[in-house]
Every structure is written in structure tokens, then in C-alpha cells.
Amino acid sequence: xxxxxxxxxxxxxxxxxxxxxxxxxxxxxxxxxxxxxxxxxxxxxxxxxxxxxxxxxxxxxxxxxxxxxxxxxxxxxxxxxxxxxxxxxxxxxxxxxxxxxxxxxxxxxxxxxxxxxxxxxxxxxxxxxxxxxxxxxxxxxxxxxxxxxxxxxxxxxxxxxxxxxxxxxxxxxxxxxxxxxxxxxxxxxxxxxxxxxxxxxxxxxxxxxxxxxxxxxxxxxxxxxxxxxxxxxxxxxxxxxxxxxxxxxxxxxxxxxxxxxxxxxxxxxxxxxxxxxxxxxxxxxxxxxxxxxxxxxxxxxxxxxxxxxxxxxxxxxxxxxxxxxxxxxxxxxxxxxxxxxxxxxxxxxxxxxxxxxxxxxxxxxxxxxxxxxxxxxxxxxxxxxxxxxxxxxxxxxxxxxxxxxx
Ligand code: ADP
Ligand code: ASP
Ligand code: MG
Numbered sequence: 001x002x003x004x005x006x007x008x009x010x011x012x013x014x015x016x017x018x019x020x021x022x023x024x025x026x027x028x029x030x031x032x033x034x035x036x037x038x039x040x041x042x043x044x045x046x047x048x049x050x051x052x053x054x055x056x057x058x059x060x061x062x063x064x065x066x067x068x069x070x071x072x073x074x075x076x077x078x079x080x081x082x083x084x085x086x087x088x089x090x091x092x093x094x095x096x097x098x099x100x101x102x103x104x105x106x107x108x109x110x111x112x113x114x115x116x117x118x119x120x121x122x123x124x125x126x127x128x129x130x131x132x133x134x135x136x137x138x139x140x141x142x143x144x145x146x147x148x149x150x151x152x153x154x155x156x157x158x159x160x161x162x163x164x165x166x167x168x169x170x171x172x173x174x175x176x177x178x179x180x181x182x183x184x185x186x187x188x189x190x191x192x193x194x195x196x197x198x199x200x201x202x203x204x205x206x207x208x209x210x211x212x213x214x215x216x217x218x219x220x221x222x223x224x225x226x227x228x229x230x231x232x233x234x235x236x237x238x239x240x241x242x243x244x245x246x247x248x249x250x251x252x253x254x255x256x257x258x259x260x261x262x263x264x265x266x267x268x269x270x271x272x273x274x275x276x277x278x279x280x281x282x283x284x285x286x287x288x289x290x291x292x293x294x295x296x297x298x299x300x301x302x303x304x305x306x307x308x309x310x311x312x313x314x315x316x317x318x319x320x321x322x323x324x325x326x327x328x329x330x331x332x333x334x335x336x337x338x339x340x341x342x343x344x345x346x347x348x349x350x351x352x353x354x355x356x357x358x359x360x361x362x363x364x365x366x367x368x369x370x371x372x373x374x375x376x377x378x379x380x381x382x383x384x385x386x387x388x389x390x391x392x393x394x395x396x397x398x399x400x401x402x403x404x405x406x
Contacts, residue, residue, distance in 0.1 A: 002167035003035040003125070007135060007157030010044035011174040012231035013077045016084075022231070023084035025172075026130060030090055037121060037131045037160055040081055041153040042073025047136075063108035067137075067147045071097070074134035074153070081132050092130040095120070097137035097145070102156065104138035104146045111138055111146035112214075113155065116163035133160060154215035162222035169219070169226050170237075171211065176230035177238035178203070178210055180404040181257040186396055188405035192255065194239045199255050199347050202381045206345035207260030216240070251350035253357055254402040257395055260343045261388060263293060264316040265373065267308040268323050270333025273299055281307050281326055288322050290315045294343070294376045294385060304333070308374065310385060313339050341373065342391040345383040346398060358382050364401040370394050 006026065013019050022040070029036055041047075050070045054061040061069075078094035085092035097104075100120065104111035121131045135153025138146045148155050154171055161169035178200065179189040195203070197220040204213040210228060219226040219240060229237035271277050278297060285292055295309040311319050316337050323335045351357050358375075361382055365372055370393065374385035386394055399405060 001033040001035065003037070003164060004029060005037045005039065005157055005161040005164065005166045005169045007039040007153055007169070007171045008041065008231060009153065009171075009173045010041040010046070012172050013040050013042075013081070014044040016080065018231075019077065019080050020084045020087075022081060022172075023088055023090075025231075026081075026085065027088055027090055030130060035125045037125070037133065037164060037166070038081065039133050039135045039153055039157040039160060040074060040077040041135050042070075042077060046073040046076070047150070064144060067108050067111075067145045070147055071134070071137040071145050074136055078132045078134045082130075085130055085132075090130055091128060092132055093124050094132045094134070096134045097156070098139035098143070100133055100160075102133075102138035102159070104140055104148070106140040106142070106144065106146065108144075109147055110149045111140070113138060113148070113159050113218075116159060118163050121160075121164065148214065149212065151209055151212035152214070154212040155218060158215040158218040158222075158224055158226060161224045161226075162218055167225070169224050171215075171226065171228045172231040173210065173228065174231065175210065175228075176233055176235045177228050178208075178240075178256075180255070181395055181399055182208065182259070185259075185392055186399050188399065190405060192238050193236065194241050195255060196241055196349055198380060199349055200240050202345065202347040202378075203256050203258045206258035206347065206381065206383065207262070207343065208256070208258040211240075251353075252348060253350040253354045254346045254348040254404065255350070256347050257398055257402075257404070258345045258347060259391060259395055261391065262313055263310040263341060263343055263385075264313045264337060264339035265308060265310050265341050265385060266316065266319050266323065266335070266337045267306055268327055268332050268335050269304075269306045270300075271305040271307060271327075271330055272332075273303050273305045277305060277330065278307060280330060281323070282309070284322050284326055285309075285311070285319055288318060290319050290322070294374050294383065296374045296376075310341070310343070310374070340388045341385050342388040342394075343383060343385050344391065344394055344398070345381050346402065347381045349380050351380055351382075360401060361398060364397050365394055368393055368397050370397075 101117035135156040
């Protein structure tokens, strides 16, 4: 008998019929004698609906009230799932994040989990109940409701598994595992039997939303056995493994391709080429709470600099207005923004021991006549920024060039 934490995403609980099907699945595990903790998301589309209600009412919705609002989605599904379990004769009890006491910091809409009180859940499990917990939400020290950022129910699932020292955390979603790239974009994408935490972390941080990045961080840090599975078809899914287990295996050079359409590019041109300029340009952006991703600096023939970086599309206008002030102070020529870009990353721990991966990537894009605007690399990934309209073409070409469909 083991303790299993299962998380079901929005599509998996999108209708009352699907909620009953989740109850059926959970009941099956219960019948095998397992202790079950189940985390659910809001019904599909519900969180988006709530967010759009908020923006109808207040131009920049108040963050505290936003969390009070969006956390309601998950409160609906925990209750319905418990009712569905009870209707089948299984004892179950629902918990909001605050009722468990998933303690977070106070950063509304992107709160981080600090502590989880397991006593109530343990008592229920001991009494033979299924514990059903609302994903995506917690409570801060002062009792305010907080949420963990979009996709945060994954993190609730993994964090509960870590706190309860569960034997496995299973993430049920609308695809049957982690694929070499988003299977909704590339038909020939292949399901991976295994992927390392390190690779999954890069895939998630570069835009693969199948797992929220924080959930992968948690799983790596607390060594939670983590598996991604389909709610709708049976199968082995994808196991996220510790690197050590894989070291003896022959690693493919590239394991997957992640991409992201959410960034915009901004350049400040004609900046004097002098010490301290990059800091003068980038510090005010950080001070304005805007996260910077890829950065490139080039020196022009006239000894001026161009500094280009990417930010989230939602931050483009704000970043431009911050830079307008900086440009004036520095006597820079111009500030230009572009939100028609996309970011593509190839990811693989096998890159560590292989040369020529970058040149193959660049050559593949060149063959398709796709211009690379920016490049950044780490030990296990290469990222490029290209024009957004070429995204799908580029991902397909790279997918086949690195033989990910084989
Ligand atoms: P849930 O509501 O269950 O949390 P999400 O929509 O957040 O589901 O995540 C699942 C989706 O992630 C899939 O439908 C798929 O389109 C997308 N996705 C992106 N990259 C990948 C990948 N490499 N493997 C599998 N799915 C991916
Ligand atoms: N319902 C939340 C969202 O849509 C959390 C989640 O589904 O993981 O982002
Ligand atoms: Mg998700």
C-alpha cells in the first residue's frame, strides 16, 4: 500500500461527467488499498473567465482581490469531486489551500509555498478518507488568500507529495505524457518514456506548459517521483527521473524543443560605448519589476552600442516608457519594440558531451530562410529568438533535423 498524490488539470475536470470519471479513477486506486490525496484545478476555461470578469470591472485588478476571485474556481471542483466520491460510497473530504494550511508568502498571483501543515490530511487518511485539495492556492501569514501563478495546481500537487513523503506524484492531463515538443503543434512529436529533472526544468522554463516550472523545481529539490499521464487513456506516461539513474544510458543529444510566444523584444540604439552603460540601461527595468530574459549587446562601427533584450509581452509598453527616460539621460538615439517574436529552445543533457549542436541548429534555420535575431545558450539548451510567423516552421524543421520523430 502506498500514498499517492494525483493532480487533475482543468480539462480533466471540465464537466460533471469528467469529474465523475476522475472519481472512478481515484476509487480504483483506493480499491487497491492506496492512500489517496487528490489535487484538482478549476474546470477548464474557468480561471480565464474569472480573470476577464475582473478586467471588466477594474483596469488593473487589485492583486489581493484577484486571488480571492480566481481561487473560487478550484473550490467548486474540490466539492464536486468529493460529492462524486461519496455518491460511489467512498469517504472523502475537501480542503481549500487555507484549510490545509498551505502557507505561502504574500506575493499575490505568484505566491511561493513556504510550509504545508499535514496533520489534518494525515488524520483523514488514517480514517480511510480520500483527501481532496484545491490546487493553485494558499494562504499567507495574515490569512489572505494567495495563488501560485497560472498552472499552479501542478505545484500544489508536487508540494503536497513532498510534504506527505508520498510514494509517487501523478499529474493527469489532456496529453499522455511529456512529448519531444508540444504535440498540438508538431504532429510527429513523440512521447518520452523518461526525461531528467534538469531537462524538464529547461523545457518548462522555456515555455512547455505541461508542467509549471515551480512544480519541477519542487520535485527535483525534494526528490519526488513524478509522472505525467493522461486522464483519458491508459498508458505509462512520462517519468521525470533523477539524472543519476540515467547516467549509464546513452543520452540523445537533444531531448526536446520548447517554445514561447509570450515575449517581446526591445532595443535601445546608439548608446555610447562606455563602462556602466549596460547597467544604466537594465537596472531601471529591474527596478520597475520587469523581468528580463534574453539579452544581446552589439557594438556598431561608430562606437555606439545597441542593447536588445526580451520581456513578457505584457511588460513591453512599460519597459519602453522606462527606456525612453534612460535614452534621454544617455543621449541614445532610439528605443524600438517588437512583439512579433518567438523564442525556441532545444534542450538536452546530451549537449554537454556533443559539439556541433548549435551549428546544426543554426544551419537548419538558415535552410528554411529563417533569420535568427538573438541567441543565448546554457550547458543543456540553445535558445534563439526569431520572427513569430516562422515559429511552427522552425519547430518542425528542428524536430526533424535532430531526429526527434524517430
Ligand atoms: P492541465 O490543464 O492538465 O494542467 P495544461 O494545458 O496546463 O494542462 O498542459 C497540458 C498541455 O501542455 C498539452 O495539452 C500540450 O498542448 C502542452 N504542451 C506543451 N509542450 C508540451 C510537451 N513537450 N509535451 C506535452 N504537452 C505539452
Ligand atoms: N486554474 C489555474 C490556472 O488555470 C491553475 C491550474 O490549472 O493549474 O492557471
Ligand atoms: Mg497546467
